[in-house]
Amino acid sequence: MTSKKWVAMLLAGGQGSRLGELTSDLAKPAVPFGGKYRIIDFTLSNCTHSGIDTVGILTQYRPHLLNSYIGNGRPWDLDRNNGGVSMLPPYQGKNGGEWYKGTANAVYQNFHFIDHNDPEYVLVISGDHIYKMDYNKMLEDHIDKAAHATIAVIEVPWEETSRFGIMNTNEADRIIEFDEKPKHPKSNLASMGVYIFNWKHLKKYLTEDEQDSSSTNDFGKDIIPKMLKDEAKLQAFRFKGYWKDVGTIESLWEAHMDLLEESSDFKLGDPNWQIYAGNANHPPQYISEDADVTQSLVNEGCLVFGKVDHSVLSYNVQVGSGSLVKNSVIMPNVKIGKNVIIEKAIIGSGTIIEDGVVISDTKQGLTLIGENQRVTSESTLLQAL
């Protein structure tokens, strides 16, 4: 076994409880996105495009769908003889085992996996962000600056800084301070949850962190502050481009609406940066004579007889005649009957909306319908957020 330059550890164990009913049966990274993808596809495709051939996926919450979806990693070119994709759930060892306590603990528990690949660097990423990034550039920067760790950061609007982990840097982009959700921010550089570590250096910190009973075993809350305290060389890597945390229903909806902006620089159809996905075989979509589809993304497998405006239809969605779907995200396999109105909503996979149903929040709010529901016109299922 040859040693690897780097391996990626992809954190995919989170429940994503803020996604409500969308994650009652599946982990957040497995939530459908963009009509044909799942959220994790973006990070995995980044790995493919960055030439990373060894990816460990750390799972914990509801991993079954994710396990079968990732399979042998073929859609992402990760079906390798040497390396490839490995699913890494918590496991039992000689001295028992335990659940992953935090992001750092999850990586710590798998240090044998990393050691086995013997990498120089470890890339830690998470499976719940939508962005396209060449991690190579970040690694080059990490090596150039001879850093112990490099954290990807993105400029966020000042008024939103209180939602993020903010990195305060000096003029050489060295991180001098880390503010988790600051009330009085000194910078607007938010951590993207993308880290590169020197494996030997990180291993030492992970081991120490395990001994510390007061630690929450989290990269952002424990490991990074400890490294800063020890004056380790932490570099910020400025990422320019689209990046979105889709951890809430609102941000998931917004990210979909972003895809529909004609001026958007974040296009799914970029031939030089395809997003790879599993289960990609569906018949071509049919747009009927009376249908009207504008400013929308429609995936293969759809049958559209109604009006669709400014919306995303995932695969195998049917829209009956006389229906209107507007400003909405329709997840896979949803059947929408005739004369239905859906405005500003996310409809979960496999849900059936019967004829004549109106889903539209009077206060212009966002409506979420969970997976595999049946919505009738008398249904009281509707709950505006």
Added chain:
Amino acid sequence: MRNVLGVINLVNERPILKELTHHRCLASIPFGGRYRMIDFTMSNFMNVPLSKVAIFTKDKYRSLMDHLGSGKEWDLDHRSQGLFILPSIHPDEKIKGDLQQFYDHLEFFQRATADTVIIAPGHHICKIDFNDVIKEHESNGTDITVLYKEYDGVPVKRPLYHQCSLGANGEIRDIHFYTAPKIGDHICLETYVIKKQLLIDLIKNCIEYDEYDFLKDIVKANLMNLKVQGYQFTGYMPFIHSLETYHASNMDFLNPEILRNFFYDSWEVFTKIKHEAPAEFANSSRVSNSLIANGCIIEGTVENSVIFRGVKVRKGAVVKNSIIMQKGDIDQGAHIENVITDKQVIITKDQIISGRNKPIVIKKEEVV
């Protein structure tokens, strides 16, 4: 899993659809928005499923090989399964017949552990459940099952199809070669089920006597000595033998009933995965009664058309009653009607092209 071999026999492909076969064989012609014709037979085989599939090619099979790859899309890249492309081993000579090529690759049949073989051509657009065919083949103790379909296509004067005469019990009594079909004629689908050992014996026998044609020298020649049964296929299958019929059968899939029955109510049709993004409809798009594949960007008007993967229809462009194959680019203000554009065709700004009685074909990579 049944242990059955599949053979896709391209040796007998007729010289039809010449405008679309300059650089590819019939089986490799794009169809239905995202498929190649061969995908339908491949997927029918997959539904059995078959352990091994061999494709006996005649010529121009580069695009076919590119499309099929290792066969992974059809689940054929396994240790116990596999896809075999078996071209002629006499590249400079005119091939004497399909049996010559079967004989040249007899090892494929001999090595396989399967005991039954399905033979089919590569350009039929249909959903045949071969499980039913094999069941009937086995329960009747049939030696050779010959599939046929009642002709329901448009009248045609050219002698293109072989016809079966059937006896009272569904046995094949005679085969008439190259007939001009009339409605209701029993057209031989050149699709057969036969026991492997019988096939090997018959091939060897034929070659010994300089006989080289499966239908003539194995089926017809043995109508008296073997039990040769007809199996009527009654499902949807267009008879494609001209640009008009190719165009019309693509348009058949704009009928939601055919579309649903074909693609949604039975097994999937698989094709090469391209990882294209969902189709993008701009604010200015006007699409009606059309099939649109992924990777398309539609800004203009599309009516009664079949649009393949990665096609751009730009602002003000109008596409009517047309088939636009992969990566076509219909520029602003262009207006095309009753046209078939092959892959990667560019229709430049404000061009007007209209096929009157017959669809006009624009060749691959042409810029008009």
